[in-house]
Amino acid sequence: MTMKDSQVYHIGGRKITVTRKNLQTEQENESSSASQVRPETMERITTPELANAFIEEQVQAIREQVGENGKVLLALSGGVDSSVVAALLIRAIGDRLTCVHVNHGLLRKGEPEMVIDVFRNQMNANLIYVDAVDRFLNKLRFISNPEWKRKIIGKEFINVFEEEAQKLKDVAFLAQGTIYPDIIESEKGVKAHHNVGGLPERMNMTLVEPIKFLYKDEVRVVGTALGLPDKMVYRQPFPGPGLGVRCLGAITRDRLEMVRESDAILREEFAAAGLEGKVWQYFTAIPNFKSVGVTDGKRTFAYPVIIRAINTTDAMTATVAEIPFDLLQKITARITAEVEGVNRVVFDLTPKPSGTIEWE
Amino acid sequence: MTMKDSQVYHIGGRKITVTRKNLQTEQENESSSASQVRPETMERITTPELANAFIEEQVQAIREQVGENGKVLLALSGGVDSSVVAALLIRAIGDRLTCVHVNHGLLRKGEPEMVIDVFRNQMNANLIYVDAVDRFLNKLRFISNPEWKRKIIGKEFINVFEEEAQKLKDVAFLAQGTIYPDIIESEKGVKAHHNVGGLPERMNMTLVEPIKFLYKDEVRVVGTALGLPDKMVYRQPFPGPGLGVRCLGAITRDRLEMVRESDAILREEFAAAGLEGKVWQYFTAIPNFKSVGVTDGKRTFAYPVIIRAINTTDAMTATVAEIPFDLLQKITARITAEVEGVNRVVFDLTPKPSGTIEWE
Numbered sequence: 001m002t003m004k005d006s007q008v009y010h011i012g013g014r015k016i017t018v019t020r021k022n023l024q025t026e027q028e029n030e031s032s033s034a035s036q037v038r039p040e041t042m043e044r045i046t047t048p049e050l051a052n053a054f055i056e057e058q059v060q061a062i063r064e065q066v067g068e069n070g071k072v073l074l075a076l077s078g079g080v081d082s083s084v085v086a087a088l089l090i091r092a093i094g095d096r097l098t099c100v101h102v103n104h105g106l107l108r109k110g111e112p113e114m115v116i117d118v119f120r121n122q123m124n125a126n127l128i129y130v131d132a133v134d135r136f137l138n139k140l141r142f143i144s145n146p147e148w149k150r151k152i153i154g155k156e157f158i159n160v161f162e163e164e165a166q167k168l169k170d171v172a173f174l175a176q177g178t179i180y181p182d183i184i185e186s187e188k189g190v191k192a193h194h195n196v197g198g199l200p201e202r203m204n205m206t207l208v209e210p211i212k213f214l215y216k217d218e219v220r221v222v223g224t225a226l227g228l229p230d231k232m233v234y235r236q237p238f239p240g241p242g243l244g245v246r247c248l249g250a251i252t253r254d255r256l257e258m259v260r261e262s263d264a265i266l267r268e269e270f271a272a273a274g275l276e277g278k279v280w281q282y283f284t285a286i287p288n289f290k291s292v293g294v295t296d297g298k299r300t301f302a303y304p305v306i307i308r309a310i311n312t313t314d315a316m317t318a319t320v321a322e323i324p325f326d327l328l329q330k331i332t333a334r335i336t337a338e339v340e341g342v343n344r345v346v347f348d349l350t351p352k353p354s355g356t357i358e359w360e
Numbered sequence: 361m362t363m364k365d366s367q368v369y370h371i372g373g374r375k376i377t378v379t380r381k382n383l384q385t386e387q388e389n390e391s392s393s394a395s396q397v398r399p400e401t402m403e404r405i406t407t408p409e410l411a412n413a414f415i416e417e418q419v420q421a422i423r424e425q426v427g428e429n430g431k432v433l434l435a436l437s438g439g440v441d442s443s444v445v446a447a448l449l450i451r452a453i454g455d456r457l458t459c460v461h462v463n464h465g466l467l468r469k470g471e472p473e474m475v476i477d478v479f480r481n482q483m484n485a486n487l488i489y490v491d492a493v494d495r496f497l498n499k500l501r502f503i504s505n506p507e508w509k510r511k512i513i514g515k516e517f518i519n520v521f522e523e524e525a526q527k528l529k530d531v532a533f534l535a536q537g538t539i540y541p542d543i544i545e546s547e548k549g550v551k552a553h554h555n556v557g558g559l560p561e562r563m564n565m566t567l568v569e570p571i572k573f574l575y576k577d578e579v580r581v582v583g584t585a586l587g588l589p590d591k592m593v594y595r596q597p598f599p600g601p602g603l604g605v606r607c608l609g610a611i612t613r614d615r616l617e618m619v620r621e622s623d624a625i626l627r628e629e630f631a632a633a634g635l636e637g638k639v640w641q642y643f644t645a646i647p648n649f650k651s652v653g654v655t656d657g658k659r660t661f662a663y664p665v666i667i668r669a670i671n672t673t674d675a676m677t678a679t680v681a682e683i684p685f686d687l688l689q690k691i692t693a694r695i696t697a698e699v700e701g702v703n704r705v706v707f708d709l710t711p712k713p714s715g716t717i718e719w720e
Contacts, residue, residue: 146652248649248651249649287647287649287651288649289608289609289647289648289649291608291647291715291719291720292506292716292718292719292720293710293713293714293715293716294712294713294714294715294716295713295714296713300714304708304710306706307709320689322685325682328709329680329709329711331709332709332710332711336710336714336715337714343710343714343715344708344709344710344714344715345708345709345710346666346706346707346708346709346710347706347707347709348664348704348705348706349667349688349689349692349704349705349706349707350653350664350692350696350703350704350705350706351689351692352654353653353654353655353656354653354654354655354660354696354697354703354704355651355653355654355696355703355704356652356653356654358652359651359652360651360652
């Protein structure tokens with residue numbers, strides 16, 4: 001793997017921007033550009049049959065790589081990439097895979113529950129669930145600078161994951177949900193995708209990247225073939241720092257709940273209106289700013305919720321999705337009635353550029 | 361006039377909330393409920409002919425009230441009510457009317473210029489233009505509480521107007537743009553409408569209220585018959601504290617310019633799309649809150665503009681106007697390209713309740 005710089009880490013589907021100088025030197029020696037190019041003979045995976053063939057092939061490859069007793073560690077975010085890697089590894093090596101799911105308090109409503117339900121209950125995975133909510137929110141108190149917020153979230157994530165990894169014995173392999181666009185971007189110098197915070201070197205671990213030649217649409221076909229539920233396979237893209245960058249400015253627990261609840265209402269209503277999968281990404285955000293309103297004849301001073309709904313092909317540019325006015329009115333009525341502390345809803349009309357997809 | 365309390369002053373079309381205890385006692389003695397009821401025989405003014413008849417009648421009434429040498433003072437905001445009173449008085453007594461137009465820096469783009477153009481240049485009025493921009497903005501620095509902002513703007517307006525009034529000699533009358541809904545609301549106890557800050561008593565002035573029995577639609581018919589331009593006669597309602605309550609939080613000169621420029625673009629595009637007069641009120645506001653964006657590949661950290669467009673019959677409740685998506689996209693593109701310091705545009709989806717028409 002060619003290392004351009006050490007800015008972006010890739011933990012499951014989660015990208016984290018932290019600089020660790022100690023990463024670069026050693027790894028540059030092992031980079032092998034040959035192993036980073038998708039074989040030209042590889043057919044695009046578009047059918048269950050092709051997906052099953054790929055799964056069989058990778059199950060063999062994983063077994064070969066880790067051997068009969070090898071143990072593997074995976075940071076499982078619940079995003080499609082890390083979930084597919086988890087399901088592949090469970091099929092290949094069962095409970096020799098340990099999944100670590102870190103709940104940093106910035107996940108969407110129902111997400112930690114879904115990860116536990118799918119992997120622990122349905123797939124019988126060896127899953128460590130880490131409730132790190134207080135730990136993250138305490139670190140983030142009073143931090144309003146968006147860059148600092150991202151760095152704190154990324155750094156703390158690595159700390160938590162590292163602590164969990166150190167509790168385990170004899171784990172020689174680290175699995176990662178790297179996909180082909182990550183490698184292409186890395187090669188181009190757009191982004192550098194790294195493994196988890198220097199863990200492989202420090203703990204003498206080897207990378208396992210079974211889906212590194214897949215495009216996103218192929219990952220989804222494989223995920224479905226592996227029996228993952230649609231709402232996991234077709235999950236919208238979600239930023240690494242989670243709701244932390246949608247609870248704008250300094251994160252408070254009350255506003256974080258407002259983001260989570262309003263986002264759940266938005267997703268529910270978009271699904272009911274048949275917009276799921278038709279709009280590329282939609283979510284809510286809450287600024288650290290109040291406005292005057294009125295309820296039951298009494299003045300209120302509460303937060304507005306921002307609705308963002310966009311379409312994009314490459315995330316480099318994005319257009320605003322046109323949402324039916326009556327649906328927006330319905331969502332507004334529900335959010336202002338059901339989410340405590342919210343008295344207004346606005347719709348973001350800004351394409352990228354001049355906006356970005358997220359607000360911070 | 362029945363005095364319920366002394367909260368709301370009425371200066372031209374401008375309502376100002378300031379408490380002045382000294383007002384109440386004396387005026388209650390002169391109240392005469394008989395003179396505050398619209399005569400049942402009075403026909404609704406819907407045609408130029410009826411308007412002209414009303415104008416003739418009022419011109420006579422004003423001449424009778426003020427006598428051959430009487431001088432009248434008027435606070436001319438540029439709103440339809442004070443403008444119609446000004447035009448009526450100019451017809452009745454010419455330059456014995458002195459209009460004072462206070463530019464507090466919180467007017468919309470082009471408004472002070474329009475007042476000067478219409479009244480000084482076209483109607484040859486005796487117009488005193490007071491540039492009080494620095495005075496107001498200095499008083500408002502660092503004040504973020506919406507109520508305090510309103511009080512400071514109202515109090516300072518009275519101070520400025522009083523200073524101008526004291527420079528004049530022998531002015532016995534104060535004209536006011538009170539209209540019939542103001543009187544009805546006052547009678548009901550909803551609002552108490554008062555004259556300018558106790559000026560009539562302190563300066564021994566008598567009120568002249570020629571349009572106090574007219575409804576808003578009649579004021580407009582009369583205004584047109586008096587030769588006032590459409591954009592003055594059909595001007596949208598505008599709050600007394602002006603753009604001050606749309607430059608949210610503590611007012612800064614840069615954000616005030618952003619509100620003014622974005623509002624001008626919005627009005628221009630609504631007019632071009634034929635929405636003028638079809639949407640009851642539309643304007644922009646700017647929170648004291650920035651978000652991340654991108655322009656020419658570079659990260660920006662700038663303000664969002666909020667678009668508000670509502671319909672109402674009584675201003676007690678309001679619905680959000682449905683604006684064509686392509687028009688909103690065009691306005692967004694113009695505002696983010698033309699207004700420096702702005703990188704986003706959002707549309708307020710909130711009816712009243714749970715929002716209010718203004719944001720503060």
